[in-house]
Amino acid sequence: MQWFRLFATGEDRPVSADSDAIDWAYQRHRRDVIVIITLCYGLAYVCRLALNVVKKPLMDAGIFTPEQLGIIGSTLLYGYALGKFTNGFLADHAHVGRFFAAGLLLSACANLGMGLSDLLWLSALLWGLNGWFQGFGAPSSVVSLAHWYSNHERGRYYGIWSTAHSIGEGLTYLGVAWLIAAPPKGLGLDWPWGFWVPAAICVVAALLVLRYLPDRPRALGLPSVADWRQDHSAIASAASNGSVWKTQLRILAIPSIWVLALASSSMYVTRYAINSWGNVYLQEIRGFDLFDANLFIFLNTAAGILGCVAYGFASDKWFNARRPPANLLFGLMELLPLFVIFWGPDDPLILAAALVVYGFGLSGILASLGGLFAIDIAPKRVAGAAMGFIGVFSYVGAGLQDYISGRLISASEIALRFPREGGETVVYFYDYSAPILFWVGASVVSLVLASSLWRVRATD
């Protein structure tokens, strides 16, 4: 129990009377907070996505079939869904520096184990736990932002922190791919290094977080950030109102929230299908090498940064803050390129352009289905619960997708075996026609569901 207390946030300390010392401490800690949560949450992503890059080498080596990889991949998403539900509550009571660092260290251990495991049950267990450990990062970062940045500046810093997703995806789809890709494009290391190097990166990130991510200002003898910046909200805190729990339950009675959850879940099917299986498809069917295939996937994630920003701008400015028309626009920008990617001309430039437009549209509509539109529909005081509900739905959808995709790919398997002295070399051939229909179909379903909310208006 003593050990458990190590992770608890400190008691409030008396506030120092020295305003210069307070200013100096605030400036130093605020700089550390934004740098560390952005950098280290980005680095944490490398430990989350490593499996996606080494899927093809694992299949080629005959260690796991696509169905088994689907099972392993889905456990991370279920673990992450569970983490989204539990870790937010824990982070509110934690010393976020220690809590986040523990998540990174445990995630590193899971990745270390993944590099040593060729057992399905062990890999599925480790990757599922990794999903939960990965869920330590976001709530810790958001809690830090809430404690160290005031209401009127938090949006800007939230935007900076959001770039961590792209930093992490870029590092994984380019950096880890570079480690594993055959020379001259990469180092040609064996697949376990695709887990071990991310593990080492997460250990370094954990040490940085442990050293530089501070506890709450009040636990350090500083005033709250609202007091320090004289930036108090006019609205009373939801936590002070006893009916919050009842209001949270009320969101379950709002049909639009269920439709939105299903739409988001369907869109997550396509999102995670492309992120998890896209590079395998590009290698298996389109003949790209590991590095180039991951470079293509990186393009879609990079375009996503602009997509998020553009969605907010377009829905506010062009559609008078109405999300459904913007959803339709960005949904079509997500859906139509899928036809080009899977059934379009066999030209790398056209493929790259289609992936950029797809990533742009996807990020926009995801920002709405899992965030903006949800907040519009839900009572404002329980917007967090609405987002949590949709988030859990989304990641369960993503997890189911990984398993179903793996199973559909495995069902098409043709094995060409070459027995030889001391063993056997096997080359596998897969047909992605069925999974592609599943992935594109999920986007169509999502778009139809999102469009069915055309007349839904924002509530206060």
Next chain:
Amino acid sequence: MQRIKRGGWLVVSAWLTACGGQGESSFCATHGGEHWRHRDQQPALVVDYAARGKLAVQLLLPAEGGAIGSDLAPRDILELPAGCSATALRRDRRDGRVRLRFEADCGDEPPADLSVPLLEGPGGLREMEVTMTTPAVRKHFVIHRDCERALFNVGGEAAGD
């Protein structure tokens, strides 16, 4: 705190120094890209796996190694499930190489598992270039007795192009 830091660095160092990969030999890592240098002297297997379980198989042998194929039957080149019927093996010359070919029909149950026994036994081939086309994908690679895995990224056009 210092102990935690020291422990962390120790773990990182241990991974990076002690947990080296068990990669294949450097020959296997590079031979795929260098195979073109001697591909004319190596056998090549071309398998066209059409929809509905129909297969067309060609084994191309270097002219000087033509004797290898003198007593071969289709099952010595590609082992098929019991329900498949194969034509007789035909032999001719193409581009200065000996070509052995046959077709097979597996009816309504296309086989999901095919075996090439050409590398087995003391008299088996040492190396072979393979091209297989299915309705969904075409793969071109080299199989070598000394390499655990198939060697991809083979330079040059696939045999049968």
